[in-house]
Amino acid sequence: MSGSELGLAEAVSMALGGMIGGGIYAVLGVVAGITGPATWFAFVVAGLVAACGAYSYTVLNGVDDAHQGGSVSFVQRFVGNSTLAGMTGWTLLVGYVGSMAMYAFAFGEFTVALDAVPDSVAAVPLRPLVSVAAVAGFVGLNLVGARATGVVENVLVAAKVMVLVAFGLGGIVYATSSGSTTISLGADQLPTFGxxxxxxxxxxxxxxxxxxxxxxxxxxxxxxxxxxxxAIAIPAAVVVYVLVAVATVTLAPQAVTKHPHTALVKAAGNILAPVGLSAVGYVGLTLSALVSTGSAINATLFSAGYFARGLVQNDLLPDRVGASSESGAPKRMLVILGVVTAAFAASGSLGAITSFASLAFIVVFGGASYLAFRERGRDAVHPVPPALGVVGTSAFFPLLLYHLYRAEPQTLTAVVGIGVAVVAVELLYFERDVIESEVATIEHRLQDGEHPLDD
Known part of the structure; x- marks a missing residue:
C-alpha cells in the first residue's frame, strides 16, 4: 500500500477505531462502578490527559525525521539510553497484552449476555472459554495474514460510531422526553477524587x-x-464516551450496579421498550459490542506484532521471539502475545485487567509528556500541554494504585509482582553485556587467587 492511499480520513478512522473499537464496551461498566453518574466527567478528564500525551507524541515526532515512530524512538533520540528505550518498548507490549485481554474479557461477557447462550457448560463457566477462543481465533487470522482493507476498516469504524452516537443521543432524548427519568450528571461527585x-x-x-x-x-x-x-479523533472519542455514559447510567442504573459490564445493552433495550422492540435494542447493541471488541483484539494484535518486529530489529527483543527478517509480524511473537493475553483474559477480572493496562499506558504517555516538556525551548513545542500531561499521569499513577489497594488488594499484589518481575527481566536482558563482563572479571580473579571484590 503506498503512502498516497492513506490520508487524513483513513488516519482519523484508524485512531478513532483504536479507541472506540472496544474501549467503551470494555471500560464503561468498570468506570461507572467507581463513580456512577459522574462517569462522563471521568472520560473527559482521561481524554484531556490523553490529548496532552498525544500532543507530546506529535511534536516529538516532528523534531527529527530519523527518529520518528513513537515512544521507543523518542527515548533513543532524546535520552540516548538503549536500556530505557527497550524497557519502554516492553512496557508498551505489556500494555497491549492488557488491552487485548480487556477486549477479550468483554467479548466473552457480551457473548454470554445473549439469551441463547448459557452461562456455563457442564458446570464450567463459559465466559473464560469464549474469551480464550476469541484470542485464539484472531491469532490464527494474523498468522495467515488476514487483515481488513482500509475501506472495510473505515466502514466498520463509521458503523460503530454511528451506533454508539445514535444510542447516546437517543437515550438522552428518551430520558428527557419520557418525564419518568431524570438525568443525573453526578455534580456532587465532581469535586471528589472518585x-x-x-x-x-x-x-x-x-x-x-x-x-x-x-x-x-x-x-x-x-x-x-x-x-x-x-487532534480530531481524541475529542470525537470523548464526545461519544460522554453520550454513551450519560445514557447508560441514566437508563440502566440498576444494571450498572448489578451487571456493570453489560449495562450498556440493558439501557439500549430500555430505550426501545415503549415500542415493543426491547429485544431488538438489546441484541443489536450486543452484536455491535461483539464486532467492536473482536475487531479491537485483531487490530491491536496486528499492530503489537509489527511493533515487536521493530524491537527485534533494533535488538530490543531477543531473536528467539521471531526473526527480524520475517516479512510480516513475527509469527512466534504473535503466538506468545496470544497465549499471555488468553491467560490474562481467562483468569483475571475486568477491573484488574483494565487497571493493569491503564498503568502501563500512564507510564509511557507520562514519559512522552516529560520528554516533550524537556524540549519546550523548541519553537514547535508549547510547554503547557506536556506539563499537563506530566501532572495528569503523575496523579493517575498513585491514585490507581490506591484504588487497587482499597478495592482489589490481591490485584495490587499481582500487579506489583508482575511489574517487579518485568523490570528485573528487562534489566537482565538489556544489561546482559555489563553483567557478562562483571561475571568474567570475577571468574578471572578467582582463578588468579584474588578476592572477587577487590579493586
Whole structure:
C-alpha cells in the first residue's frame, strides 16, 4: 500500500477505531462502578490527559525525521539510553497484552449476555472459554495474514460510531422526553477524587491513537497527517464516551450496579421498550459490542506484532521471539502475545485487567509528556500541554494504585509482582553485556587467587 492511499480520513478512522473499537464496551461498566453518574466527567478528564500525551507524541515526532515512530524512538533520540528505550518498548507490549485481554474479557461477557447462550457448560463457566477462543481465533487470522482493507476498516469504524452516537443521543432524548427519568450528571461527585480515580482506570480506553505512529510509512506527509488525525479523533472519542455514559447510567442504573459490564445493552433495550422492540435494542447493541471488541483484539494484535518486529530489529527483543527478517509480524511473537493475553483474559477480572493496562499506558504517555516538556525551548513545542500531561499521569499513577489497594488488594499484589518481575527481566536482558563482563572479571580473579571484590 503506498503512502498516497492513506490520508487524513483513513488516519482519523484508524485512531478513532483504536479507541472506540472496544474501549467503551470494555471500560464503561468498570468506570461507572467507581463513580456512577459522574462517569462522563471521568472520560473527559482521561481524554484531556490523553490529548496532552498525544500532543507530546506529535511534536516529538516532528523534531527529527530519523527518529520518528513513537515512544521507543523518542527515548533513543532524546535520552540516548538503549536500556530505557527497550524497557519502554516492553512496557508498551505489556500494555497491549492488557488491552487485548480487556477486549477479550468483554467479548466473552457480551457473548454470554445473549439469551441463547448459557452461562456455563457442564458446570464450567463459559465466559473464560469464549474469551480464550476469541484470542485464539484472531491469532490464527494474523498468522495467515488476514487483515481488513482500509475501506472495510473505515466502514466498520463509521458503523460503530454511528451506533454508539445514535444510542447516546437517543437515550438522552428518551430520558428527557419520557418525564419518568431524570438525568443525573453526578455534580456532587465532581469535586471528589472518585472521577479522577475512574479516569485513571479508564485511561486504556484512550490509547489506540498512538498505534498510528508505528505505521507512518503508510501515510503521505505522516507528521502532519497523524498529528491532525489525533487532534480530531481524541475529542470525537470523548464526545461519544460522554453520550454513551450519560445514557447508560441514566437508563440502566440498576444494571450498572448489578451487571456493570453489560449495562450498556440493558439501557439500549430500555430505550426501545415503549415500542415493543426491547429485544431488538438489546441484541443489536450486543452484536455491535461483539464486532467492536473482536475487531479491537485483531487490530491491536496486528499492530503489537509489527511493533515487536521493530524491537527485534533494533535488538530490543531477543531473536528467539521471531526473526527480524520475517516479512510480516513475527509469527512466534504473535503466538506468545496470544497465549499471555488468553491467560490474562481467562483468569483475571475486568477491573484488574483494565487497571493493569491503564498503568502501563500512564507510564509511557507520562514519559512522552516529560520528554516533550524537556524540549519546550523548541519553537514547535508549547510547554503547557506536556506539563499537563506530566501532572495528569503523575496523579493517575498513585491514585490507581490506591484504588487497587482499597478495592482489589490481591490485584495490587499481582500487579506489583508482575511489574517487579518485568523490570528485573528487562534489566537482565538489556544489561546482559555489563553483567557478562562483571561475571568474567570475577571468574578471572578467582582463578588468579584474588578476592572477587577487590579493586
Amino acid at each position: 472521577p479522577v480515580i475512574a479516569a485513571a482506570v479508564s485511561f486504556v480506553a484512550f490509547q489506540g491513537w498512538q498505534l498510528l505512529f508505528y505505521d507512518q510509512e503508510s501515510f503521505e506527509d505522516p507528521s502532519d497527517t497523524i498529528g491532525r488525525a489525533v
